[in-house]
Structures are given as C-alpha cells and as structure tokens.
Amino acid sequence: MNNKVPNNRAWLLVLPMLVLVAFSAVIPLMTVVNYSVQDVLGPNARFFTGTEWFQSILNNSALQAAFLRQISFSLIILAIQIPLGIGIALIMPKRGWQASAVLILITLPLLIPWNVVGSIWQIFTRGDIGLMGWSLRELGINYNITRNAGDAWATIILMDVWHWTPLVAMLCYSGLRSIPEAYYQAARIDRASKWAVFRYIQLPKLTNVLVIAVLLRFMHSFMIYAEPFVLTGGGPGSSTTFLSQSLATMAIGQQDLGPSAAFSLIYFLVILLVSWVFYTTIMNMQKDKPPHGGA
Amino acid sequence: MAEITLKGLAHAYTKTPTGAADYAIRHMDHVWHQGGAYALLGPSGCGKSTLLNIISGLLEPSDGDVLFDGHRVNELPPEERNIAQVFQFPVIYDTMTVFDNLAFPLRNMNTPEYRVKPKVLEVADILELTPLLWRKAKNLTADEKQKVSMGRGLVRDDVTAILFDEPLTVIDPQLKWKLRRKLKEIHERFNITMIYVTHDQLEASTFADKIAVMYEGQVVQFGTPRELFERPAHTFVGYFIGSPGMNFMAVEYRAEQVMFGAQPLPVTEQLKRDVAGATSTNIKLGIRPEFITISTSSMADSVPIQIVSVQDLGTYSLLTFKLNEQTFKARLPEGHPPVSEQAYAHFEHAKVALYIDEYLVEIGHE
Numbered sequence: 019m020n021n022k023v024p025n026n027r028a029w030l031l032v033l034p035m036l037v038l039v040a041f042s043a044v045i046p047l048m049t050v051v052n053y054s055v056q057d058v059l060g061p062n063a064r065f066f067t068g069t070e071w072f073q074s075i076l077n078n079s080a081l082q083a084a085f086l087r088q089i090s091f092s093l094i095i096l097a098i099q100i101p102l103g104i105g106i107a108l109i110m111p112k113r114g115w116q117a118s119a120v121l122i123l124i125t126l127p128l129l130i131p132w133n134v135v136g137s138i139w140q141i142f143t144r145g146d147i148g149l150m151g152w153s154l155r156e157l158g159i160n161y162n163i164t165r166n167a168g169d170a171w172a173t174i175i176l177m178d179v180w181h182w183t184p185l186v187a188m189l190c191y192s193g194l195r196s197i198p199e200a201y202y203q204a205a206r207i208d209r210a211s212k213w214a215v216f217r218y219i220q221l222p223k224l225t226n227v228l229v230i231a232v233l234l235r236f237m238h239s240f241m242i243y244a245e246p247f248v249l250t251g252g253g254p255g256s257s258t259t260f261l262s263q264s265l266a267t268m269a270i271g272q273q274d275l276g277p278s279a280a281f282s283l284i285y286f287l288v289i290l291l292v293s294w295v296f297y298t299t300i301m302n303m304q305k306d307k308p309p310h311g312g313a
Numbered sequence: 314m315a316e317i318t319l320k321g322l323a324h325a326y327t328k329t330p331t332g333a334a335d336y337a338i339r340h341m342d343h344v345w346h347q348g349g350a351y352a353l354l355g356p357s358g359c360g361k362s363t364l365l366n367i368i369s370g371l372l373e374p375s376d377g378d379v380l381f382d383g384h385r386v387n388e389l390p391p392e393e394r395n396i397a398q399v400f401q402f403p404v405i406y407d408t409m410t411v412f413d414n415l416a417f418p419l420r421n422m423n424t425p426e427y428r429v430k431p432k433v434l435e436v437a438d439i440l441e442l443t444p445l446l447w448r449k450a451k452n453l454t455a456d457e458k459q460k461v462s463m464g465r466g467l468v469r470d471d472v473t474a475i476l477f478d479e480p481l482t483v484i485d486p487q488l489k490w491k492l493r494r495k496l497k498e499i500h501e502r503f504n505i506t507m508i509y510v511t512h513d514q515l516e517a518s519t520f521a522d523k524i525a526v527m528y529e530g531q532v533v534q535f536g537t538p539r540e541l542f543e544r545p546a547h548t549f550v551g552y553f554i555g556s557p558g559m560n561f562m563a564v565e566y567r568a569e570q571v572m573f574g575a576q577p578l579p580v581t582e583q584l585k586r587d588v589a590g591a592t593s594t595n596i597k598l599g600i601r602p603e604f605i606t607i608s609t610s611s612m613a614d615s616v617p618i619q620i621v622s623v624q625d626l627g628t629y630s631l632l633t634f635k636l637n638e639q640t641f642k643a644r645l646p647e648g649h650p651p652v653s654e655q656a657y658a659h660f661e662h663a664k665v666a667l668y669i670d671e672y673l674v675e676i677g678h679e
Binding site for chain 1: 366371390392397398402404407408409417418421422449451462466
C-alpha cells in the first residue's frame with residue numbers, strides 16, 4: 019500500500035498556512051519578544067537588557083497584587099458561572115416556542131458590547147439615578163462602589179455573571195440536547211434517582227462542553243478589561259485594578275515598552291500554562307486507570 | 314413471573330386521531346406467556362418499537378389495557394414494572410466501570426453491598442465480562458457495551474421480562490451470531506420472558522420460539538418460524554418472510570377457470586370452487602419460490618413462462634421469470650439442468666395458498 023512518492027516540493031503546499039500564521043501570530047509575538055529584551059530610547063539608541071525587565075516585572079509588588087486579584091476574580095466567577103450555567107440549562111424548556119423564547123432572552127447579554135455593559139452597570143449602580151443603587155440606598159443599605167472596595171468587587175462579579183453565564187448555559191443546553199432519549203429511558207428502567215441521572219448521565223455527557231466553557235471563561239475573565247475599567251476605573255484605590263488595566267497603563271499611559279512587553283509575555287504564558295494544565299488534567303481523568311498493571 | 318396481556322390496545326401519537334392512519338398501533342389483543350422467547354418482526358415504522366415502549370411503560374397507550382398477570386399497569390412507570398429494556402444503541406454509564414454499571418440498578422434499590430458483589434460477578438461470568446469488570450465502560454467496544462446494558466437487566470432478581478429493541482444493529486456480523494446465542498443461553502437459564510424486536514427474519518427465527526409479525530400497527534400473524542414460512546396468514550407475512558418472499562397472483566374466476574390475466578391456472582378442483590365462491594374481488598394465490606418446479610418441456614399442470622435471469626447464490630440458484638407480464642422468483646436446487654428462455658413452471662398444488670382480502674383462507678374448508 020505504500021506508494022507514496024517522496025517529493026520535497028510538497029512543502030510548498032504548507033507555505034500559505036505558514037504566511038498566515040506568521041502574520042497572525044509569529045510576527046506580532048516576536049515584536050513583543052524583541053521589545054522585552056531591549057531598552058529602546060530612540061530610533062538609534064537601544065540597549066540589550068537581557069532578563070532585566072522580566073525580573074523587575076516579577077518583583078513589582080503592585081503587579082503581584084493585581085495578579086492575585088486577577089486569579090481570585092477568575093476563580094470566583096468560574097465557581098459561580100459554571101454551576102449556575104448548568105443549572106439554567108437544566109431547567110430551560112426542551113422544545114416548542116418556549117425553548118426559542120428562552121434562548122433569545124438568555125442570549126441578549128451576550129450581544130451587548132463590553133464597554134456598553136460597563137456603562138449600563140455604571141449607571142445602574144449610581145445612588146442618584148441608578149435603579150439598583152437608588153433602591154439599595156432607599157432600603158437603607160450603604161452601597162457605594164466608588165468608596166467601598168467590597169461593593170465594587172461584588173458589583174463587578176455580579177456584572178460578569180450577568181454578562182457571561184448565558185454563554186455557559188447555552189453551551190450546556192446544546193450538550194444536554196445531544197443526549198439520546200434512550201439514556202433517560204434506560205435510567206428510568208434502572209430506577210436511577212434524579213440526582214443519579216445528573217451525576218452519571220448528564221454531567222459525563224457535558225464534560226466536553228464544560229471543558230470549552232471553563233477554558234473560554236477562564237481566558238476571558240483573566241483578560242477582562244473594558245467592563246471594570248468603565249465601571250470602577252480600577253478603584254477605589256487599586257482594589258479592582260486587574261492585570262490588563264495595569265498593562266494598558268504601563269504600555270499606553272507611560273510608554274514603558276520594554277517592561278510592558280515583558281509583562282505581556284508573562285501574562286500570555288500564565289494563561290497558556292493554566293489552560294494547558296486544566297485541559298490535560300481533564301483529558302487524563304477520562305482515561306482508563308488499570309489498577310493491576312496491563313489494560 | 315409475568316404474563317403480559319395486551320387488551321384492545323391502540324396507540325396514536327396525535328392527541329385527536331382522525332383516521333386509522335393516525336394510529337401507530339391498531340386495536341390489538343395479544344398474550345405473551347411467562348418464560349417465552351418471542352420476536353416482534355416487521356418493517357420499519359410498523360409500530361413495533363411503539364408496542365415495546367408501551368409494554369415497558371415508557372409510553373402510555375391511548376386506548377386499551379396492558380396487564381401484567383392480570384393487573385392493569387397502564388399508568389405504572391417503567392421503574393415500577395419488573396422489566397428491563399435493551400436499546401438499539403448500547404446505553405452505558407460512561408464514567409463508571411463495568412462493575413459499577415452492572416451494580417447500578419441494584420444500588421439504586423439500596424441493595425446491601427455484600428449482595429451486590431456476588432450477583433454482579435455471576436452476571437459478568439455469564440456474559441463473559443469478567444476480564445473487563447474494572448475497565449471504564451466508555452472505552453469498550455460496541456458489543457461489549459451492549460452486553461453491559463443487557464447485564465444491567467439480568468442482575469435484578471425482580472426482572473421477569475427483558476425487552477430488546479433491535480439490540481444487534483450496531484454489532485459486527487460475526488459477533489451478532491455469538492451474542493444471539495448468548496441471549497438464547499440466558500433465556501434457557503433464567504426463565505425470563507424475552508421480547509425481541511427486529512426487522513431481520515433470520516434474527517427473529519434463530520432467537521424466538523414464536524414470532525409476531527407486525528404490519529401497519531397490527532399483529533398479522535403469531536406463530537413459530539415454521540408456521541410463518543409454511544402457512545403465512547397474511548400476504549404481508551408471505552412477502553416478508555422467506556428469501557425471496559412469496560409470489561402472489563391476483564386471480565379471478567372466469568369461464569370456469571381460475572384466470573391469472575389471460576393465463577388459465579391449473580389448480581385443484583377445491584381451490585377452483587373456493588375462488589368461484591369468493592364474494593370479494595381481491596383474490597390472490599400465493600406460492601413460495603421453493604415450490605415452483607421449472608422444466609424445459611411442457612408437463613402436466615404447467616404453464617409456459619419466460620426466463621429473465623438466473624442468479625447463482627452458491628447452494629441454490631435464483632430464477633427470475635415472467636408470467637403474464639409479472640415477475641416471479643423460483644428457487645432451483647443445486648445441479649438443476651440449465652434452462653432456456655422458454656420454459657414451463659409447475660406450482661406444487663398442496664403449497665398454493667389462497668388469500669381473500671389479503672388474509673389466508675383454508676382451501677376446501679367447507
């Protein structure tokens with residue numbers, strides 16, 4: 019069957035893809051790498067700095083704090099959005115016009131541009147004209163996102179849950195719909211409880227969409243920028259200043275190209291690393307674990 | 314122990330059925346005896362899966378009753394009937410091991426663990442799943458998965474009937490045969506009523522003692538594979554059972570002859586009388602391809618035919634011929650002398666069956 023002819027010209031077929039990837043990823047990334055190891059003072063004045071920028075970024079206490087905030091934020095919203103998304107998907111109508119209606123309603127937040135989401139919530143939470151801010155104040159609750167860090171955090175999390183849980187819910191909904199009816203019928207005959215049906219049929223069948231949901235939500239939330247920037251501007255103090263905002267300040271506000279390039283690379287590697295570890299762990303969980311050697 | 318009785322059963326998927334066509338199951342009375350091995354045979358869409366789901370309780374019939382040992386169970390959900398069902402595509406719990414899969418129905422009934430283990434091991438042994446017990450069910454092959462779903466029905470002591478909904482569809486042909494034998498073995502060992510839905514007559518006749526042939530929502534014949542072959546009660550059974558199926562001729566009584574178009578047919582006097590006495594105009598004669606003798610020269614009681622083709626199928630040849638512009642099939646035994654284009658066919662008198670309004674009529678029954 020081996021009738022393949024070795025022909026090195028076949029490499030030419032890879033060329034278009036190579037050019038595409040070069041422009042979309044390699045060249046932009048290499049520019050950043052280039053900046054991260056140099057101190058550029060002017061068109062003709064540049065010095066090689068080695069790992070100096072990286073060290074200063076890693077030792078920057080403000081950035082360390084922002085990093086911890088960022089991690090906490092991602093973990094909190096994942097802990098809320100994933101279970102909530104599954105829950106919503108489970109109670110969504112399965113067919114008929116109700117199913118379409120609910121789907122449209124639930125998708126609405128996803129269609130709103132990110133900075134508009136920030137603006138909506140900024141107004142929503144204002145004590146004088148915002149529905150939520152005003153109501154809370156009238157109820158006698160001292161709520162102020164510009165002064166109280168706890169209020170600011172709670173609001174950002176609530177905003178993100180409102181904005182992005184629909185995505186998780188929709189992914190889960192599609193996953194649930196793809197489970198053949200026979201599974202539910204077999205479970206009834208096996209006298210499985212509702213919980214057992216969820217635990218042993220629905221959840222396992224959702225694994226793949228949940229991996230996608232967690233990865234998307236992690237990457238999204240780890241890079242969140244527009245919404246908190248518009249809502250709180252990173253404040254009060256620096257209590258809601260996340261990594262991307264620190265990066266924007268450094269790169270665009272202060273024009274510190276070297277350190278911000280190093281920062282970008284570390285940022286990118288962290289996201290890559292976390293996503294990879296998560297994905298590999300989940301995929302390994304599905305493999306057989308032969309208890310007595312041999313499979 | 315359960316005897317399953319269907320009384321005046323009918324089912325329509327629409328809420329307000331207007332005509333017979335709306336019914337997936339039309340008025341049906343039937344008894345499945347305890348411990349029998351039955352097959353429900355019929356083409357796609359004849360209502361056999363619907364019937365199975367009504368028996369298992371996944372569907373509630375729109376009319377009539379389902380009785381288990383004389384008790385009406387119409388409203389009982391599947392979990393409260395002592396049945397198990399094996400589906401077309403293997404249903405297994407992906408994240409569990411084979412052992413946990415088999416133990417699942419028992420654990421759902423809060424069976425103590427010391428009783429779960431011996432039972433699971435016993436069933437695994439019968440199904441030859443023992444070496445796989447600690448593997449994750451997700452990574453098994455299709456036939457192994459199907460055995461696991463079968464096993465979940467067998468572990469429960471309270472199961473009195475297992476329903477199979479075309480369980481071998483996704484199994485490789487050589488394994489099909491093995492699994493079918495396994496089923497038979499299990500049936501002999503456990504005294505469980507088994508109802509096996511299929512559209513494959515070979516599968517039905519190797520598995521079942523008695524076969525119910527379904528056609529357009531009704532059981533048109535219930536009998537042993539031999540009865541279905543020798544005395545099809547309905548033209549559909551004749552056509553559906555056997556390979557190829559029965560040949561049918563629409564005949565009429567004219568000029569004191571049984572006429573098939575312009576061709577007078579040589580038939581017995583009794584048959585002639587029955588055709589003459591029929592009140593309906595829908596009269597058909599059926600003859601199986603096995604009972605047609607072909608010769609190159611005219612003999613007594615034969616009709617001239619045109620040979621269309623001869624197909625060599627190994628142990629026998631299949632002859633296609635034309636009589637009165639209609640295509641017929643005949644089976645020629647191995648070593649039959651070659652036939653030319655012009656030949657004569659003889660229909661074995663005792664094997665010619667008479668159908669009036671599609672149903673079998675005993676010849677000379679008066």
